[in-house]
Amino acid sequence: MNSGPIPQVVWFKRDLRLQDHAALHSAALAGPVVALVIVEPAYWRGPDTSGRQWRFWRACMADLAEAIARRGGRLCLRVGDAVAELEALRRDIGAFALWAHEETGNGFTFARDRAVRHWARGQGIPFVELRQFGVIRGRGLNRDHWAAAWDAMMEQPLLPVPPVIWRTAPGRDALPGAAALGLSSDEAEASAAAGRDAALAALESFLFERGEHYTSAMSSPLSAPDACSRLSWHLAYGSVSMREVWQAARNRYAALPREARHWRAALRSFMARLHWHCHFIQKLESEPEAEFRPFARRYEGLRPPSDPARLAAWAQGRTGYPFLDAVMRALQATGWATFRMRAMLMSFAAYDLWLPWQEAGLVLARAFIDYEPGIHWPQCQMQAGETGINTVRIYSPVKQGMDQDPEGRFIRAWVPELARVPGAWLHALDRMDGSQRQALCPDYPLPIVDHGAAARAAHQAIAALRRTREARAEADSVQQRHGSRKRSTARRGEGRSSARTVGKKDMPQMQLDL
Template identity: 65%
Template sequence: MLQVVWFKRDLRLEDHAALCAAAIRDRILPLVIVEPDYWRQPDVSARQWNFWRACITDLGEAIAAKGGRLCIRVGDAVSVLSAIKAEHGPFVLRAHEETGNEWTFDRDKAVRRWCKTEGIAFEENRQFGVWRGRKVNRDRWAQAWDRMMAMPAQPVPPLLMWERSVTDNLPDAAELGLTEDGVQVVPLAGRAQALATLHSFLHERGEHYTREMSSPLSGETACSRLSWHLAYGSLSIRETLQAAQARYRELPLSEKAWRQSLRSFIARLHWHCHFIQKLESEPEAEYRPMARIYDGLRPRPADAAKLAAWSEGRTGYPFIDAAMRYLNATGWINFRMRAMLMSFASYDLWLHWQESGLVLARKFIDYEPGIHWPQCQMQAGETGINTIRIYSPVKQGYDQDPTGVFIRRWLPELADVPDAWLHEPWKLTEEDRERLCPDYPDRIVDHAAAAKFAKDAIYALRRKPEARAEAKAVVQKHGSRKRTADRKRAGVKADQLKLAL
């Protein structure tokens, strides 16, 4: 029987369980469904589509090189599958499990209902170390992850028998109703680029990953830069992990910096799936705090003027604004800056994490819902279990950009401000501000006062008995069971996976 392999966020032929399962059974119809309704959701953007589109094109070329043709259909999934059934008769539908946003979750449930009604078998394979459902036992989760990641990565099947079908043209962003959003640096997509990026990180760029990943200056090259390739599946987590492990094993003991950096990177691959498991086990985490006592802590709707100032990089805090403008222009920024931006929105501006989270989701080309939403909650202090981390924008600036190279690059209106005042331009005299940076705004809030207000509000809730009871339940459902010693060796804390690898 015809095997329809539905590619979603797994745009590769290598280490593709659904493709391998199909290849040993019958002819394969490789399918990508472009769903216009998905691209109307509030967490997606043109920059994401443009990267995804390039990955789809690359997948089509890989299939063509193997003698097939990728079938692209534009429409809702159920209608597309109904049309394929009408054209080709009954089939088996195969795909990887997906932990996406609420829209994709509902879409997959609708597909399962249709398959049941039509007598179509829908077989899903696990793509990485995330287990389906709400009742995953975290006590054994890490060991199960280790076992899956230790299994050999599956090569492209040697025999691929293709079925051809009518295909649509890939739409551009405008055809999907997406407005170009000012991204200036378009990352190269596709399998070859993913492999080249992985190789350059493991053999050239990653030696000082542990030491250099925090600054937006050094992190631009020291970070792996694999996050968008993993998000769209040009690489699998297992391939990436096994390549890092192989590189680690071949390093001599004298290469201490390399070995420490690879241990840290390997730990973060584990945390990738740990966070996605949170959203899989509790889909409501996209829009409700894991600890329900925090419902209503921050006002909704958020202050529109503050949200816009933060989103556009005009808060009056130079390091915050430079980081945001860098993200706006590139679609990526390193982990500490993501945490800092979310911290500033959550504590200094007291914005609801979902509203600021939606803004960031659209900016991140590597948006991965299962990492993004638990991280937004964590950085906002609404999980009930994680340490409250309020980043000082001035201290972060001095620590990560002491001479102001990054600030001046992204805030040209501050180019003439001396180093002594660059991180705190509000300390300039009124006359000097008018002379040196007349177009830069005043700071939107006082950080010290805002941080005190936020701490007081959150700790007032945390002291309540019901908050402590909820925290225990959150730990039981979502907490890591990885041993403290393992985390120390890896150089990370249990709640410190950052948003980008």
């Protein structure tokens, strides 16, 4: 009879690293480790996944496999349903303990993890899930203590790569390609930026070279690609841990002289957004239905089913609003956009086009390489005005273009149909008469809606609902479940306020909701 320790299977999902990895660290102390990854075709056939996400995840996984191989191990690759593959692994290697990080994913991963826990209980398999973000598992969270718990976790020492006794297990030799999973090819190609080394290089360059003007440069699509950290996809796939990033930023801030005013402001802003990252994921963790239903149920049915023609025009960057179309086309081509631009895109879909945030949100989810469900879905309904507690903000695509791309350089780069339009008309195509438009930009569409009229209609519909007694009562419940406790509702903007169209000066970069 084998009296040695049973294998410790570490299931890597969206935590594709060895450093500061709680599940790996604990498993290595308990016995020989099997490093497991399961490619789930059913997940990749979902409506919110895309080939660009697969390529990035695949590149991160290949990087992880190489890191394990350098330490004498071998990644066990399985392809199929998670429960079926775990059961097959049990038949192959016998009893084992299963370790993983807690995941706040989409509806598919939520149901899958419940199925795995049910299977593990039935088979007598210990299944231990450990935190990797400042997110607390389960419903019924008391938000009064959440911020302090987040701070405490971020201050814990980083976990080193433990000494591991690797155990091999049967699996496939290579990761499948996108076509094998039924994923279509798309234009975005960012896999060269994937993996641990790329994550650390981005963090280093941001903290010491690129980030000095982060606060002022993060909004414009002209300056944001360099000024922003560009760590969002690395955090989404776990090639670097949140705690690593937090502590690196904190240490850099502590070392700065007081006269480094821009750097200090930039890092304060950046660290606040790390906190914000987990604050929003916590919303979906505490209420998984938020992927499909508004936090404030009174808003269900507010918008009719999507108009396919309007949805397609918006998704393709063919709305007739140059700056908005440029942002959408750049996103579709690169897989990334700055926060303000993401908010503007959702605002236009939800208010100007009056599309359901669930349907517009799927378009954006597939486009974002850094798609993080816990951030994405609460943000979608917040930008659509359906949380019941956040200030409704309707972006003017013309005003945003004048503020963020005054010379039209970004527009001309992504909307070549407008290359010949003089600068004076670029943000106001309605100043041209029909003959001028035919001569200068015959292939560019007329505005799909009148922004002013659409904004007023959206304002009236949402304001009327918010004035009802039932909506006010429900807002109090949403605030209790998901609202911040650090600042007053009035200062935070999480109150029941009227809708308005915002420009640059009266809109902070994001509703931090800390």
